[in-house]
Amino acid sequence: MKKTSLITCAFVLLTTACTTPTAPLNTKAPRYPYIGLEKTAPEPTDFNFATNRRNISLELPEEAQEELPLFDHAIEYCKAAQSFWEKGDMDGALSSLDEAYGLILKVDTGNDPLLLQQKEDLRFTISRRILEIYTSRTTTTSFTRNAIPITINQQVQREIDIFTKKDRRFFAESLKRSGQYRPMMVKKLQEAGLPVELSWLPLVESGFKVKALSSARALGLWQFVPSTGYMYGLKRTTFVDERLDPEKSTDAAIAYLDRLHKLFGDWSTVLAAYNCGEGRVLKIIRRQNLNYLDNFWDLYSRLPSETARYVPKFIATIHIVNNLEKYGFHTVTPNTPPTFDTVTVKKQVKLADVAKAIGAPYATLKRLNPELRYGILPKESYSLRVPVGKSKATLTAMSSLRVSLPPQRAFVYHKVRPGDTLSTLAKRYGTSVKAISRANGLSNRHVIVAGKKIKIPQRGYTTKGYYANTAIPNAKRPTRHVVRKGESLWLIARKYGTTPTALKETNRLSSNTLTVGQVIKLPSPASPKARRAKKSVYYVKRGDNPFTIATKHNISVARLLDLNNLTSGSTIYPGQRLYID
Incomplete structure (x- = not known):
């Protein structure tokens, strides 16, 4: 039989099987095709094909197997896949298609364009068939996607040992805090059709600490960096940072995880991408020898060390919470979820003033509204959480509360000069090396580079060459100031006991930019x-x-x-x- 005839037979064989009956849901998942082959990614996997590959025997004479070209071998595997499928043997069908795909990739088409086209068509058809079989049996009748696979291998066991021994206190405290948020998370995950096990992800991410902040500036229960949070609808303004809002950040995390799942299809790989970024995982996938690959454990050795531990940590967490008594955590009593009423307000007032007006502890209001960055409500419409029964009192009190000034800036920028170190800057600005390092995500030994701008926590500075916190007395106060190198409106305002706004108004400045030698008029101060x-x-x-x-x-x-x-x-x-x- 000619090659073209054989390939045509294979197409017929594969395409006629495209309408697949509902497959058994307890079958195990295979590899999934390389994401570049299809725009629609497969559903999740719960099977490590690398350790469960089946030995497929086609019962061909040994001589024939040696003489058959690669195309013919591949087509025989396609026939075997169809036979396995008709018998309801999902793993056999997928294993056969797996072998066929590998053989097709080895075909040398030379300079024959027709053969090249046939090779690509068959490769695409096989990958499509794998997707169809895979998708058909990874969705239940209610369309709830499968739970996350729990594989207890060497890497996972190591994390179990750490959580139950060295980090036992951390795990117990995180387990206790989880009670405040998991009921809400589980409900939202169920509504989205995602595995409820994902509600334990914040234990690995943040220890269920709502204000957890990483060195990478990731914040909140789900540890969003500002850019990713913005992509998924989390606002960050002068007054609020919605990464700290448990409900809104959970909605954003679900949207992000759902998107990653549609891209990768394998939950373990999804978690790796959640930790180190989808771009990095995609680069690793594209470096594989074959155009499709197995799940997370096939990427394990190529991932950053933090991410390589991240997925085993999560699986270890799921295993432990499913076996609390075995590991001695059954005595931990989770905190109860907060109860509250929500009122819509539209006035820039201090949260402390609201608490005092309605007779509620300030700490309670802060705990219910963690997204308020400085304890001041924005002037725009805001949904304020208050203790149960305090809605009416809150609305009544708002009209009499004094409008608050906006929050003061917590830091200034410093352009690093030659010779500057974290230590000298800390001394100059009256702060600490630790505070500067934390504000910029640096290690205490980090070398700072001349020309770069860094944030300095605002706590006053008095070192020679920089202005003191105390304004110049009125008797000695000049009426003009000549701008020097490195000075800003903010520094000049501090020196003369005024504000940048007052300086801009007095000098009719349209921006904050100053030039060396520029003469600035100083506003007359009140006594x-x-x-x-x-x-x-x-x-x-x-x-x-x-x-x-x-x-x-x-x-x-x-x-x-x-x-x-x-x-x-x-x-x-x-x-x-x-x-x-």
């Missing part, structure tokens, strides 16, 4: 007595320090020191009167 008359008074309590006081009143430390003619080295004492914005 200290007049300025202080507009401020609130706070009496220092035992245990207070400038940072805790400034944080409590949503102003910067520098502003607090400036209002009270203090420096970063000044001592405050219980009973001392301080002025607050």
Whole structure:
């Protein structure tokens, strides 16, 4: 029989089997085709084909097997696949197609364009058939996708040992915190048709700490970085960061996981992509020798070390929570989910003022609304969570509450100069190496590069060459200032006890950009007595320090020191009167 006739037979054989009956749901999954072959990705796998490959015997004479060209061998495997399929043997059918695909890839078409086209057509047809069989038996009658496979191998066992021994306390505390959020997560996952086991992913991501922050600036229960959070609808403004909202971040995580699943089809690979990014996983997949591959464990050795541990950690978590008594965690009592009412408000007020007005603990309101970055409600419409029964009181109180100023900036930017180090910058700005490192995601030993801009937590600075926190006394105050290299409106305003806005208005500036040598007019200040008359008074309590006081009143430390003619080295004492914005 000619090659073209054989290939035509194979096409007929494969395409006539495209309408597949509902397959048994307890069969195990094969490899899935390389994602570049089809736009529609396969459904999830729960089978490691690499360790379960079947030995297919076609019962051909040994001489014939040696003489048959690769095309003929591949077609015989296709016939065997159809036979297995008709008998309901899913693994046999998929294993045969797997062998056929590998043989087709080995065919040398030379310079024969017709043979090349036939090779590609057959390769595509086989991959399509694999997808059809695979998809038909990985969806239940209710269209709920299969649960995540639990494979206890050496890597997973190592993570089980760590969680139950070295990190036992972390696991127990995370398990306890999970009770606050998992009921909500499970409900949302069920509604989306995703495995409910994914509700345990935050244990690996954040330990179920709603304000967990990673060195990569990933934040919240589901650890979204700002860019990915934005892609999935999580807002980040001056007032709110929705990565901290348990419900909204869960919705975003479900949307992201669902998209990854449609792309990769294998839940373990999906989790790897969730951790290190889909782009990195796709690069690894594209480097494979074959155009399709097995699941996560075939990628394991090629993944970043953190991700290579990430999936085993998650599987270990699922195994442990399914066997709590075996590992001694059955005595841990999960926290109960919070109960609350939701009211829609539209006024920029302090959360602390709301708490006081409705007679609720401030800590309770903060816990119910963790996405509020500085404890100030935005002026736009906002859904505020309040204790049950406090809705009416909240709406009544809003009209009488004083409008709050927007939050003060928590840091300034510094352009690194030759000779700068984290230590010298920390001393210059009156902060710490740890604080600067944390703000920029650096290690304490990190070398900073001249010319780069880094964030400096705003806590005041007094070192020679930089301006003190205290404004220049009025008697000595000049009316103009010549801009020097490295100065900004913010630095000049701090030096003269005014604000960047006042400087811009006085000089009719349209932007914050200044040039060296530019002459800036300084606004006339009000007397200290007049300025202080507009401020609130706070009496220092035992245990207070400038940072805790400034944080409590949503102003910067520098502003607090400036209002009270203090420096970063000044001592405050219980009973001392301080002025607050």
